[in-house]
Amino acid sequence: MQYSHEDENLSLTRFESMLKTNDILFFDSNEFENIIHHYLENGKIALAKRAIKLGQEQHPSSINLSLFQVEILVIENKFVEADEILEKLHQLEPNNEEVFIQKANVLSKQDLHQKAIHTLLHAIDLSSTPEDNSDLYALVGMEFLFLDDFQNAIIYFKKCIETDMTDYGALHNIVYCYDFLNKNSEAIEYLNWFIDSNPYCEVAWHQLGRQYFAIKDYEKANAAFDFAIISDDTFVGAYIEKGKVLEKLKLYHQAIENYKITLALDEPTSFALLRIGHCYEKLGNDDLAVQFFKKTIDDDALLDKGWLAITKFYMKRLNYQKALYYIKSAVNIDGDNVLYWKLYATINKRLNFLEEAEHGYKRSLELGNYELDTWLERSDILISLGEYEIALKNLKEALEFYPENAEIEYRLAGLHFKVSEESKGRFHLKNALFLNSEYSFIISELFPNVEQMPIVKAIILESKKASN
Template sequence: MQEEGKETYFDADEIEDLLDSFEESDDYTLYDEVLSLGMRLHPNHQGLQIKQCKLLVYQEQYRKALKLIDSLNQEGDPEIDLLRLECLCALGKFAEARIYTEQLIDSECEYLEDIFEYIAPVLGELGMHEEALEYIHLGQAHFPDNIVLKEELCFNLESTGEIRKAIKICNELIDNNPYSFEDWTTLGRLYSMQGDYEKAIEAFDFALTCDDTDGEVKILKAYCLFMNENYQKALEVYSELLGIPDYTYRVKPLMAEAYLRLDNYEEAYRLLQDTLQHTREYEEPATYINYLLCCAKTNRLEEEQNTLEKALKLFPDHINLLYLKALYYTEKGLEKEAIETLQYILDHIQPDEVYINSLADTNFQLANIYLKKGEIKQALKNYLRVIEHFPSYPMAHLKAAICYLKLGDTQQFMEHITQCTDQEIIDFEGDYIPADSESNKSPLIELIKDYISKNKKDKTN
């Protein structure tokens, strides 16, 4: 009738049946259209008005929804009360929601347990974790054995970082239902969050006993195996997901990382090359960085350069990629270009916690270049920046000591040389130490080399 341009009529119950079927099938393609038709035909029908409220809440038009709810003036209807409380919470009116809940408690309404089960997750999804916890505890005071509230308590504790308490609650849930796939999965995730990978793996194994087809749990288990340095076993778990459309190219970069830890660069190269050739979904900096490492380790130098250029076009301000570019310039003897690239990182890139180590690497590499060029003061400035944020950065104190020695400051030389480890002094080869301009050899540097060669453990000598 729509296609023929004719007026369509359904009675209110038929409209409700249609809307219910959309909700059950989770297909809302025609939901708005059918509801609009129903409201035109039956504007005062309470069931359709409640559906209209639900739609407004779904569209996050909470003020309109609350206004419509108030106009209905219907008491004792569970759907209306649930929607009212959700709107109040979403609008930041938790105090009003709490008062209304207390009124429902006083009236001894029959659906009070449903109220707590519904609103506690809503508060959690809104990020109102303190209010959610308050609501959970209020609900548990009336329904101490309610599983939904206990599950919400577990998620709430996880969201607020109280992992140990969350684990305790999760174990109680498992005691109540030892065959719960969801609870075992949650327990594994919680253990992994606190770095207890052995217990996490055990929990994921129990989860997979309940349902051995869940790819997400397998990925989590493989991750824990990887973090536990069991790379071969991680590869076996990842391999189970190869050939499954939603997982094949998702796990290949993860498998490549495991192969890198096993020094199997050829296999890692094959996996990453296949991933980058067949999908752009995992075209990420980490994928390119690992691929570049594989190219370098397998002597694919031209491909390494081309890949680096491609990666920098996609991620022009990524610290690690820019750092690799600077290293490439350094290896080619292009010191000016290397310094410009490293200085660009320091001047323009604001690293987050993930890349803070790269900032130290950048300063250290820049200092090495300045030291090799004989620009001692500039080199020292960068070494001290490294030490300021990373006092135990390998070789930083040793290189700073050399700079001070070149500048004739023996007091600062001693200050830094005594903070070097024995192994650093043993490993030092002096590749970045420039000769003095007046001669091919520096007496001070020769003194250092003599000191190093004798490997004296008494660093005050």
């Protein structure tokens, strides 16, 4: 028996009215199934459970209502109880494919993916309508994805396409698998095969364009995105991708046109606004570049690429005050973004705001930016500020990440001599000279007084004689 939306709405209204009044009304099993399905789709688990309970009281022999009960138990991670019900249902209807599908679902949720695959294949064997098995093939494909078995996943997603050429989810998954395996040529071959049968499928053209873009064949990528747009001239994703291709071809005016089409078709996206800004910057139109960078951060204040773009724009033009203004705003919005802090430190250093710069490098390290230059920049600023003990601590931590690094060793040597720890200074200076004697200028640059010490001169001279 088929139900229309009107029937479903009437059933829902009656059911919810019954819950409010505590009256007991009768619903046939199909009505209960539609009610439960509605609640599950809308995430109303408590109401779905109420409907299942009442449904089973009125229709105790309904297999489908029991399957809904299993679905709820799986959501609640009650796998043992779910299995018990499925075992009873299997005894009642040993050839019911839905029982096996739910059994596979239970196994999958417990990460027993190989067993789930075996169970789904049994469900496929039981299917009375092999031509409608697209959903089952998709489930098998997903289980193979969970196992990182991309080759077998491709086989089953292709079976989905063979039974349903409109299953674009399967098409996306096939391309995803090929991408993961770095098999762009195979993806292109498959997409061209698909397009031969579906010449106006914008999704396939779009995916084909992305594959050509990945192998840097920008002319073919451009043509593929054109066909995607011909197939659907409101396809925002195709205009975006075409814009990216045109940027690679240095056709910035045309790229801007495509990005602007997306702004007219849909709500402006921060990505499109940012790319327009970059295009105008490449064209030397600084006013419009800044205008679109500002629109980007207004549209999405959490998009770090927007803040980084406008900050770097001003840095390139040596306008460090403006750059500092924007990076400070970015840090205030997201104080845990390591890219912001690194840039904050760099700009403050250029402006000779050493304490602020040191704080920026310190935060970068705290947030996991363990690049060598972060350690070195911070230590050099600490040396300039006369914070020798903190600088030593910083460099010793750096040495754990970069053992046997000459740049660190020279700094450690200079600092130890600076704080009158001569034996440690000699140790690190000899290490540094052994690792790379050409970096000895670090001592003269950072520690000019240390360089004049007789012991330091003697060690450097001895190293030069040894290398000659």
